[in-house]
Amino acid sequence: MNKKENPFYFGNEVYDSDFCNRTEELNELQKDINSGINVLLYAPRRFGKTSLLKKLQTKLEGDKNYTFIYFDFF
Numbered sequence: 728m729n730k731k732e733n734p735f736y737f738g739n740e741v742y743d744s745d746f747c748n749r750t751e752e753l754n755e756l757q758k759d760i761n762s763g764i765n766v767l768l769y770a771p772r773r774f775g776k777t778s779l780l781k782k783l784q785t786k787l788e789g790d791k792n793y794t795f796i797y798f799d800f801f
């Protein structure tokens with residue numbers, strides 16, 4: 728990578744190695760899902776809501792106990 732290049736992606740949701748941390752939030756969301764609790768995730772713009780949910784989708788993908796539906800209202 729060029730030394731001057733910004734290593735951080737900013738814009739839309741981040742995936743894979745661009746996604747940092749959020750371990751506690753992921754665990755908490757998974758616990759809520761397993762308990763059948765409805766969750767409304769809200770935060771100011773660009774706080775990482777979509778990235779977090781897409782990360783959770785990746786984590787639960789392949790587990791037939793879950794059906795993940797992503798709906799983009801835009």
Ligand SMILES: Nc1ncnc2c1ncn2[C@@H]1O[C@H](COP(=O)(O)OP(=O)(O)OP(=O)(O)O)[C@@H](O)[C@H]1O
Nearest residue numbers: 736737738739740746747772773774775776777778
């Ligand atoms: N877990 C993360 N690790 C690193 N960067 C992140 C993470 N989550 C969010 N970001 C940064 O924030 C930006 C916005 O992320 P994202 O689109 O997921 O937020 P959002 O809350 O869904 O935004 P919006 O309100 O516009 O829908 C990303 O482009 C990235 O720069």
Ligand SMILES: [Mg+2]
Nearest residue numbers: 775776777778
């Ligand atoms: Mg979003």
